[in-house]
Amino acid sequence: MRIARFAGEDDPQFGVIGDDNGVQTIAHLKGDPLYAGIELTGQKTPLADVRLLAPVIPRSKVVCVGRNYAKHAAEMGGEVPVEPLIFLKPNTSVIGPGEPIFYPDQSNDVHFEGELAVVIGRICRDVSAEDANRVILGYTIGNDVTARDLQATDGQWARAKGFDTFCPLGPWIETDFDPADVRVRTVLSSGGLDSGGQAGETKQDGRTSDMVFTVPDIIAYVSSFMTLLPGDVILTGTPEGVGPMEVGDSVSVSIDGLGTLTNQVVSAHD
Structure with missing residues (x-):
């Protein structure tokens, strides 16, 4: 599984990268998978349409x-x-x-x-x-x-x-x-x-x-x-x-x- 963090409409969001009929997509997640687990919202966006961020911002070190x-x-x-x-x-x-x-x-x-x-x-x-x-x-x-x-x-x-x-x-x-x-x-x-x-x-x-x-x-x-x-x-x-x-x-x-x-x-x- 590939987990990405990307610029959302408001705050950064997390998603899972996948393939939808030959098009790379990112399936949106509810919250941070480190704490909320993998729970999909049902929304998908073409990967080419999002700006990827650092996949994790360490809270500690x-x-x-x-x-x-x-x-x-x-x-x-x-x-x-x-x-x-x-x-x-x-x-x-x-x-x-x-x-x-x-x-x-x-x-x-x-x-x-x-x-x-x-x-x-x-x-x-x-x-x-x-x-x-x-x-x-x-x-x-x-x-x-x-x-x-x-x-x-x-x-x-x-x-x-x-x-x-x-x-x-x-x-x-x-x-x-x-x-x-x-x-x-x-x-x-x-x-x-x-x-x-x-x-x-x-x-x-x-x-x-x-x-x-x-x-x-x-x-x-x-x-x-x-x-x-x-x-x-x-x-x-x-x-x-x-x-x-x-x-x-x-x-x-x-x-x-x-x-x-x-x-x-x-x-x-x-």
């Missing part, structure tokens, strides 16, 4: 894993961690597909980091790796945008990772998905949004099977010291190939089975 691909750890000049390297992004950094990433005045070196994202579906603590799937609502795509120069000078990552718009998520949540071995690809294009990540230059091309710590490992580790809440998002790390984006570029992160998340970089003054 975005938990991130650093250096979770060995080759990325090497390109950053670091060792592979013995335990998952955890940091947080604020929920105010979250944006949806097609929304702009604002290039802040404080940085001259903003990077993309395409990642698989896990959406937590229930409150949990001390979850074993064997039980991790029970607390997952589904999966989406994330971009852990990072001001690399500030990451180096600050000595910690809160500012470098935490700017508004530095956590694109989308385009939807896929509930029926196996994250063990799928392709993660990031394409950078100059001069505006591309057509689903096919144009431009491929910068990252990895597989989740190369993760140092698997999704169940990560959930078990994080929940051992931190309560996870419905709607929390876990970014699972990025493959090698991270690099800079400039104002006017667009970045598309594609994951097999999940689709493509595309955002354009704009000046913070736009």
Whole structure:
């Protein structure tokens, strides 16, 4: 099942993406599926007629894993961690597909980091790796945008990772998905949004099977010291190939089975 969040007539709404005689549609849901479950209103809208938003706005936190691909750890000049390297992004950094990433005045070196994202579906603590799937609502795509120069000078990552718009998520949540071995690809294009990540230059091309710590490992580790809440998002790390984006570029992160998340970089003054 693909669950999407979209701009409604008044407030944002949730829906389930489906096919109606060859036309992709979104069947409207009553309330937030994290809390209200899956209850259809009976109304459908062509998917092409709606504007998709971030499929979840975490009420609490975005938990991130650093250096979770060995080759990325090497390109950053670091060792592979013995335990998952955890940091947080604020929920105010979250944006949806097609929304702009604002290039802040404080940085001259903003990077993309395409990642698989896990959406937590229930409150949990001390979850074993064997039980991790029970607390997952589904999966989406994330971009852990990072001001690399500030990451180096600050000595910690809160500012470098935490700017508004530095956590694109989308385009939807896929509930029926196996994250063990799928392709993660990031394409950078100059001069505006591309057509689903096919144009431009491929910068990252990895597989989740190369993760140092698997999704169940990560959930078990994080929940051992931190309560996870419905709607929390876990970014699972990025493959090698991270690099800079400039104002006017667009970045598309594609994951097999999940689709493509595309955002354009704009000046913070736009």
